[in-house]
Amino acid sequence: MATYVLLPGFWLGAWAWRSVTDELRGRGHDVHPLSLTGMGERVHLAGPETGLETHITDVLNLIRYEDLHDVVLVGHSYAGAVVVPGVADRMPERIARLVFIDSGPLPDGMSQAQFTPPEEQARNAELVRTVGHGWQLPPPPWEQLASGVPDLPAGTVERLTRLAVPQPWATATTPARLTGAWEKLPRLAVPCSFTAEQIRAMAATVPAFRHMAAEGWAYRELPGWHWPMFDRTEALATILHEAA
Template sequence: MMHTPRTYVLIHGAWHGGWCWSRIAERLRSHGHRVCSPTLPGLGERRQEPADGIGLETFIRDVCDTLTREQLRDVILVGHSFGGLAVAGAADRLPERIRRLVFLDAFLLPPGVSAFDTLPADVVAKLEDRAADSSSLAPPRPDSLGLTDPADIAYVQARLTPHPIGTYREPLRLAHPLGNGLPVTYLRCVQPLFPGVSEAYRWARETYGDLWSWAQLACGHEGMIDAPERVAGALLAVD
């Protein structure tokens, strides 16, 4: 069944790039939709960009630039994991271009808080020490993200790149409440649950409750890799 054509902009999380959406994009386009999946600064094919000049505001500006450069409107803007922060920032600045926000197992923060503010001081110190020479955080093992299929693990392992540490240091700055009054759907991946976003999910659910829509997906954190049919179906179902 064909759907009324929509525009999806898919924003990846830490260590990833636009490549991680390829299986989702293929399915959305098969239904006649437009899909953009940009790679954020310093990651993926943009990994040669100096990490020491990249912060969370850099990510947010890049998403905004995509929306304006491509003259996109009525967008379903999707943020996975750490990409949820870039999506939240873009919604704060360009709500008139956005139809709905979708947070896919996303990491979210209260305004004025940084990712490092949510971690113990000794953990932050260790991460800062490891990133001293490169201004970047080394990629995790794909299996720590919930992947189990050897082919998927190999696919992701070959593509993950170091992540600019400045995006973890810089607080999320918003002029409006998170979501900026736009329709919001949060899709929680529950098989298995990913601990890295559990506290963010709890905070968002307690804070925004009935103001947002909530749904669970029977897949892991990297559902766009190992459960693309299920994740694409959920994106097609949002109004």
Template sequence: MATYLLVHGAWHGGWCWTRVARILRDAGHNVYTPTLTGLGERAHLAGPDVDLECHINDVLGVIDNEELADVVLCGHSYGGQVITPVLDRRIDKFRAAIWLDAFVPTDGHSLMDGWPPERAQHVRKQVAAIGEGWKIEPMTPDYFGVMREEDADWVTRRCVSQPIKTFSQAVHLSGVWETVPTKMYLLAENHPNSSFDRFSIPLSKKPDWDVRAVAAGHDVMIDTPDLLAEIFLELS
């Protein structure tokens, strides 16, 4: 029996893992799908002071309070920005880590630091104009490559705005996260607006990384839950 800790991406919540979690639990495994502060069913906790460190502490809290060990950790998209420092601070708790079409941060840099300057400027203007000065409105499902109408409707209903500080706060890493025994990067081939090959290509040249392409849109756990669960089960 394995323990999986699955961290969602921006604007989403633990809800997005429902299909994958069901498959893993039916196979006899423990699955945790926490919702980060200010998102999903915790949207009422959103505010201008919610930052990346808050989300890191959300996940650390699950690990510590549930007394988890030998964990398979996965971060989707923005979730990669969260799980990397989590690994850095609790490296002894993990057997494997998966970056699912995700950001792989570098020490001293924020997620927004990796955006083209014009995009960062546009987002900041949007936040000032329609985000009350502190929140970023969610992208539409088609941006993520969610094509089935029922899935797109579900994603539209459930996604909420996210505090900009979670994107603009720099991450601090010692580098110990890289010693996790198994490291996997999954690139979604059908993400129409992807730039994640800037992570997958250099990582594919490292012998201690398992880098794969999956035939899915960015929300892989919604698009192809059976395929994703099958990959996760390889690490059980």
């Protein structure tokens, strides 16, 4: 039996991991999907001050108060980019392996917002200003994003539209603060939007991906949508099961 902590990306809560959680628990594992502050069923706790440090503390407290050890720490998208390395950097003795779902760790001093192209940064900032009350990034048009995705289970878009909530913008603009302790842990990348070969090439030339050029990385490709917990549930659960 392994112990998993599952962290969702922007706009989502623990509910997004429900099918993967069921699959892993069915295989005998201890699984802890987590809604970060202001997300999912904790949406009422969101505020302008909800930032990256808040979300890192959420995970540290879960591990501490549930007395979890040898954790397989799994982060999708935003959570993989900045929350997972932030947690592992501060509590490496409790972590067995890091798993990045269609994501990768950003370097010290870089924020999630800085990772996006300048035109997208400007567009998101304008959405925050005009629609998000100055501190929230609204969810994307899920129906548009899901257009053309094969084998997407019925009801997925409706569920995303109904349950996704605005992302506190400070979580995107707070820079990562890392010492490098997390880099001593085994790391698995599960790319969906790119191939492992493409990621290795980017790691050699793009500063934001430089951590992924280091030793200690394994790759398991899972081609498909950026949100594989919805369209590749069983395959993703199998990869996580084998990662342990």
